[in-house]
Amino acid sequence: MKGIKDRVAIVGMGCTQFGELWDKNHRDLVVDACYEAFEDAGIEPKDIQMAWYGSRETGFTGTQLASALKLEYIPVSRVENFCAGGTDTFRNACYAVASGVCDIALAVGVEKCKDHSGGFNLDILEPFDRSMVEWDLPPASQFAQLATRYMYHYGWKYEELKRIFAMIDVKNHHNGTMSPNAQFRREITVEQAMNAPIISHPLGLLDACGVSDGSAAAIVTTPEIAKSMRKDYILVKAIALTNGAGQAILQPEYDFIHFPETVAAARNAYKEAEITNPRQEIDCAEVHDCFAITELITYEDLGFSPRGKGPEDVEAGSFTLTGNLPVNSDGGLKCFGHPLSASGLRMIYEIYHQLQGKAGPRQLKKVDIGLTHNIGGICGFFNCTVAVFGKP
Amino acid sequence: MGFENFGTVSFTAEAKAADFIAYLEAGKVMATRCRQCGASYFPPKMDCPRCLLSDMEWFEIKGNGKLSSYTVVNYGPAGFEADAPYILALGEFGDGIQIFGRLSRDIEEKDIELGMSLMVSPVKLPDDRIAYEFRRT
Numbered sequence A: 001m002k003g004i005k006d007r008v009a010i011v012g013m014g015c016t017q018f019g020e021l022w023d024k025n026h027r028d029l030v031v032d033a034c035y036e037a038f039e040d041a042g043i044e045p046k047d048i049q050m051a052w053y054g055s056r057e058t059g060f061t062g063t064q065l066a067s068a069l070k071l072e073y074i075p076v077s078r079v080e081n082f083c084a085g086g087t088d089t090f091r092n093a094c095y096a097v098a099s100g101v102c103d104i105a106l107a108v109g110v111e112k113c114k115d116h117s118g119g120f121n122l123d124i125l126e127p128f129d130r131s132m133v134e135w136d137l138p139p140a141s142q143f144a145q146l147a148t149r150y151m152y153h154y155g156w157k158y159e160e161l162k163r164i165f166a167m168i169d170v171k172n173h174h175n176g177t178m179s180p181n182a183q184f185r186r187e188i189t190v191e192q193a194m195n196a197p198i199i200s201h202p203l204g205l206l207d208a209c210g211v212s213d214g215s216a217a218a219i220v221t222t223p224e225i226a227k228s229m230r231k232d233y234i235l236v237k238a239i240a241l242t243n244g245a246g247q248a249i250l251q252p253e254y255d256f257i258h259f260p261e262t263v264a265a266a267r268n269a270y271k272e273a274e275i276t277n278p279r280q281e282i283d284c285a286e287v288h289d290c291f292a293i294t295e296l297i298t299y300e301d302l303g304f305s306p307r308g309k310g311p312e313d314v315e316a317g318s319f320t321l322t323g324n325l326p327v328n329s330d331g332g333l334k335c336f337g338h339p340l341s342a343s344g345l346r347m348i349y350e351i352y353h354q355l356q357g358k359a360g361p362r363q364l365k366k367v368d369i370g371l372t373h374n375i376g377g378i379c380g381f382f383n384c385t386v387a388v389f390g391k392p
Numbered sequence B: 001m002g003f004e005n006f007g008t009v010s011f012t013a014e015a016k017a018a019d020f021i022a023y024l025e026a027g028k029v030m031a032t033r034c035r036q037c038g039a040s041y042f043p044p045k046m047d048c049p050r051c052l053l054s055d056m057e058w059f060e061i062k063g064n065g066k067l068s069s070y071t072v073v074n075y076g077p078a079g080f081e082a083d084a085p086y087i088l089a090l091g092e093f094g095d096g097i098q099i100f101g102r103l104s105r106d107i108e109e110k111d112i113e114l115g116m117s118l119m120v121s122p123v124k125l126p127d128d129r130i131a132y133e134f135r136r137t
Helices: A026-041 A063-069 A082-099 A139-154 A158-176 A190-195 A223-229 A260-273 A292-301 A310-316 A332-336 A340-356 B019-025
Strands: A009-015 A050-054 A076-079 A104-112 A198-200 A213-221 A234-243 A284-286 A369-376 A383-390 B030-034 B056-060 B065-073 B086-092 B098-103 B117-125 B129-136
Touching (some): A026 A213, A050 A063, A050 A082, A082 A213, A082 A340, A139 A292, A139 B086, A158 A190, A158 A332, A213 A340, A234 A340, A292 A310, A292 A369, A332 A340, B019 B030, B019 B056, B065 B098, B065 B117
Parallel strands (some): A050 A076, A284 A369
Antiparallel strands (some): A009 A234, B065 B086
């Protein structure tokens, strides 16, 4: 099996402001993200040969993207994979280039969450057939139970683990102050995070990401063509996608303190990228911090921290901008909010700029390898992507 | 047939494990065990995901379990708005049985401790509906 390592290059990216964008519809956002990417790559819409459009909330079929960009009868597929939808959209575009069926492909993710059902609604459809069951477990409450279970399993007291969550929240908010496109751009304190109103015990308001509208886009091509377009193109080293099969329901021993989908996706991505020691070899990462507990568990699932030792790395500051493995250098979902299918491409946008040395005040010193991670769904039914990027 | 009256909101009517409801009405919370490989399942399954056979027997979940996780749902999803706040919990009952369900309303949040002893019992809901819940031992 031939992997995708070094066979696809990113030559242009775009990302809109994320936030409450009442004056723009999804087509406006797609146009803004894509034209930034076209300008970055030095190409025009007519140069795109195939496109993938990631969206859950904003209308059906590839014509949503074709009409926004006035594409001339090229193939456009709509991709939906919940929180992993953005990176899966990107994955499809990369595979098309790697297969040789096209030279230049476009991947776009967009959501208008704020004006659909009053935001990222509490009404969860996935993964159940609506005719079968109503589900009384909204997202915050599901991840909250993982947090409580983490306390039970490792013997953490409420106040102690809340402080760890607060340190993650404070880190991401600090990074977000330097991201012009972020929804929230202000510092918070550990005390504010610990004392914020409880959404679902033990998770408080500031342990949760925002809800926003937004779009991000990537243009990919072969490394050979990329060389003729720019010097600082970025290479795709790996993309792994995993989808749960209901294991949390099927397996009585499911432990609710890790995400098997992340572990499997990381294993596959590290193999493809030829990474043997992720903590040492990865220089920065954008991980799915829908809630503070998700980011904490993800440190362990990705092999950044040993099992149960994520909190020690948080206390040591390992994942801050000055730590040895900065995580969510742009502020993460915490500061950008989470327009589902746009988030994965927003993360790739940050890693792309970190690798190019163009991340402005957030720029990290040494960045040769970057990683992105998305996970969404419910226990046993998570959809997860892990992608790895590097310099030519 | 059998699940029409289970839970707060609609549930599937048809299920192989429909006897679960008849047992609930008789005051018992039941799980299933595979006669071939011995694996136990809650919610009860009539087909074993481990050995893929359908030779299952029912057994009652008796005795005390331990609370291993919980959360307080302050913002209920569609269909459950009027129920909030309510407490969702996970209990370990041994023999590989983990049960996800609500805590009885007579247990207050301030009285909850991880690892506390729980039992699981059928509960009658309004409008002739039935479910199960965790109670104090």
